[in-house]
Amino acid sequence: MKKLRLSSSILSLLLLIGFQQIAVAEDTQKVLLFITDGSPDLEFMMKKEVGVMKDTLEKAGFKVDIATVSGESITIGSVNLNTVLRLDNVDSDDYSGFILPCMAADERDVPEMVAIVKKAVEAGKPVAAQFGGVEYLAKAGVLKGKKYSLGQEVDLNISPEFKDGIYSGTGVVQDGNIITSGVCPYWAREKGLKDGTPELTQTLIEAIKAKQ
Numbered sequence: 001m002k003k004l005r006l007s008s009s010i011l012s013l014l015l016l017i018g019f020q021q022i023a024v025a026e027d028t029q030k031v032l033l034f035i036t037d038g039s040p041d042l043e044f045m046m047k048k049e050v051g052v053m054k055d056t057l058e059k060a061g062f063k064v065d066i067a068t069v070s071g072e073s074i075t076i077g078s079v080n081l082n083t084v085l086r087l088d089n090v091d092s093d094d095y096s097g098f099i100l101p102c103m104a105a106d107e108r109d110v111p112e113m114v115a116i117v118k119k120a121v122e123a124g125k126p127v128a129a130q131f132g133g134v135e136y137l138a139k140a141g142v143l144k145g146k147k148y149s150l151g152q153e154v155d156l157n158i159s160p161e162f163k164d165g166i167y168s169g170t171g172v173v174q175d176g177n178i179i180t181s182g183v184c185p186y187w188a189r190e191k192g193l194k195d196g197t198p199e200l201t202q203t204l205i206e207a208i209k210a211k212q
Contacts (some may be wrong), residue, residue: 024207028210029096030063033132034087034113035074035103036142037077041186042103043077046183049101049130049197051079056201057099062208065095069110097126097208099201100133102184114140117209121177126207128179128200131187138162142178149182149196 022097035050054064068074071086087110092098098120099112117140118128129137130149137143143165151170154162170182170193188195 010055021035025109028061028063029059029209030065030094031064031097031099031114031204032090032095033057033099033101034088034116035066035068035101043079044189045101045103045184045186046074046081048195049092050103052197053099053201054196057205058212060205062096062205064098065090069112083194087112087116090116092123095105095120095125096211097204098128098138099204100127100129101197102131102133102186117142122178124211126177126204126211127155128198128204128207130181130196131184132178134182135159135161137178137180138165146178147173147175149180151182151187151191153183170196172196172203174203174207177207179207 033050033053050066054066058063065085066081066083067085067087067090069087071084071089072083073084090112098117100117113136117127117136121140121142127137127142134148134150137148138159138161145164146167147166147168148167149170149172153167154212156163172179172181179200183191183193183196183198185195185197187193
């Protein structure tokens with residue numbers, strides 16, 4: 001009988017631990033990271049930008065989902081992303097924050113991502129974007145009256161979607177739930193500037209936690 005009681009106690013403890021683990025998993029906040037495969041130096045940007053963003057977010061306790069237009073896995077050099085979501089299958093309600101690296105820039109006419117950005121900002125969720133990725137924010141109309149960062153000042157004749165925003169240099173800029181950086185790893189390497197990836201990602205983390 002003692003052995004039976006002991007076994008029952010152990011079973012109860014294991015069930016409790018299991019339920020706690022499920023609860024923790026359900027409570028884990030998620031961040032959506034949108035990328036394309038059109039970077040001029042794909043492996044470098046995957047390691048120095050996307051990889052840094054993903055690792056930093058995961059170390060802070062977030063689950064990171066990566067989405068592309070096609071949803072196909074990405075393999076380049078030593079970088080291998082097997083779990084990739086197709087963008088049109090993404091439900092923005094599932095995410096606490098969003099991050100668009102400069103690598104998001106090469107498919108600039110992606111209405112699904114523009115719609116996700118707009119909905120996220122309307123819902124009061126933090127959205128971070130770096131250099132080329134900032135264009136999605138402009139196209140979503142969320143930079144109106146907002147300070148933003150970019151690698152260089154915009155020619156409004158070429159990119160009129162930026163006309164209602166306030167250009168504020170190349171460093172990391174936060175204006176409410178909009179967080180931008182003007183210097184990605186590629187631009188930093190080309191121009192000898194400070195890469196904004198770590199600071200941008202950390203600022204997004206702090207913005208999400210401030211919502212808790």
